[in-house]
Amino acid sequence: MSIARDEHRRGALAVVAPGTVLRDGLERIVRGNTGALIVLGIDPVVEQICSGGFELDTEFSATRLRELAKMDGAIVLDQAGSRIVRAAVQLVPDPRLPTQESGTRHRTAERVARQTGFLVITVSKSMRTIAIFTGGERYVLEDSAALLARAHQALGTLERYRRRLDDAAAALTALEIEDRATVADVALLAQRLEMADRVTDEIAGYLVELGTDGRLLGAQLEELTAGIRREREFLFRDYAPSTRGGPGLPDESVTRTAGGILEGEVSPSDRALSQLGADELLDLPAVAAAIGLGGADDPDEQVSGLGYRLLGQVPRLPQPVADSLVAEFGGLQKVLSATAQDLQRAGGLDPVQARAVREALSRIAESALLERYS
Secondary structure, eight states: OOHHHHHHHHHHHHHTOTTSHHHHHHHHHHHTTOOEEEEEOOSHHHHHHEESSEEEEEEOOHHHHHHHTTSSSEEEEOTTSSEEEEEEEEEOOOTTSOOOOOSHHHHHHHHHHHHHOSEEEEEETTTTEEEEEETTEEEEOOOHHHHHHHHHHHHHHHHHHHHHHHHHHHHHHHHHHTTOOBHHHHHHHHHHHHHHHHHHHHHHHHHHHHGGGGHHHHHHHHHHTTTHHHHHHHHHHHHOGGGEEETTEEOTHHHHHTTSSOTTOOOHHHHHHHTOOHHHHTOHHHHHHHTTOTTTTOTTOBOOOOSHHHHTTSTTOOHHHHHHHHHHHOSHHHHHHOOHHHHHHHHTOOHHHHHHHHHHHHHHHHHHHHHHHO
């Protein structure tokens, strides 16, 4: 599913998520064992296909929706779902529009959604299900208990991925400090980051559909994913192909671009990695090629980072200062060997701040090496 299509689906599901007044009204209809056909939006096209019924233009409430659903005909709300515009109307969409549905209500719903572009909701009396039609697609709402079970299973997977990600990040940091990092080491961390990101996105989709029922799950997800996006951004800034004359060899463009990627910008490496298939993601050479490492054919080829990842671990170091240090020194090894006076001059720091940064870098390096070899 494309990103745009998935976002459209999630936006539609958010409208009818648990905790919304509209979802409350739909569940009342299900419990009352009646069906319903509801259009969320009114414009000249909708008015043209409406026949009969009566105009209301009254404030929406769950109980009013339930009572109006007892009558034959469709209910038309405004696009925000805050007002009931018409009720008991017959919808007459263009019969030439394609539909895969068999029931009269669902055939009408799909055609109305295609013709108007608005979200259309159906409640099946016999199946006791709620379905939404949007963008030529049909989605049946699932029970919150089933969604929560799947979401918790995905959360357990994310926990395992996060442990492996942290191990790969710590290993790469130690190797970077020793100037022994290879294409395979960088690709492994990129792979772990992408795998965690994909599971996170899946859970985020569950949260949209769960609405208020997923609040605790959302808090767990936020805790598990803390720092992942920042780690990913810094990794690609460290090894962005646009900033290097070759693997491990920063060129003069580093001083002009400060990493080549603006903070928060989606890099070409990031985009290419996210487009890999599931099988390709398991192949480290394919990952290395996607993120632009020139040594993808030789996983043991050494590479050197610019220093964003390590500087990102220095407490309370402003990002503009880190950018200045990378631009001035052009590589991690030169940053590590710089004195406090060098850091002061390059980063525009005062003597106390420069010493603090120098000491922090030494502690980070010592801790990473001790953890690796202990």
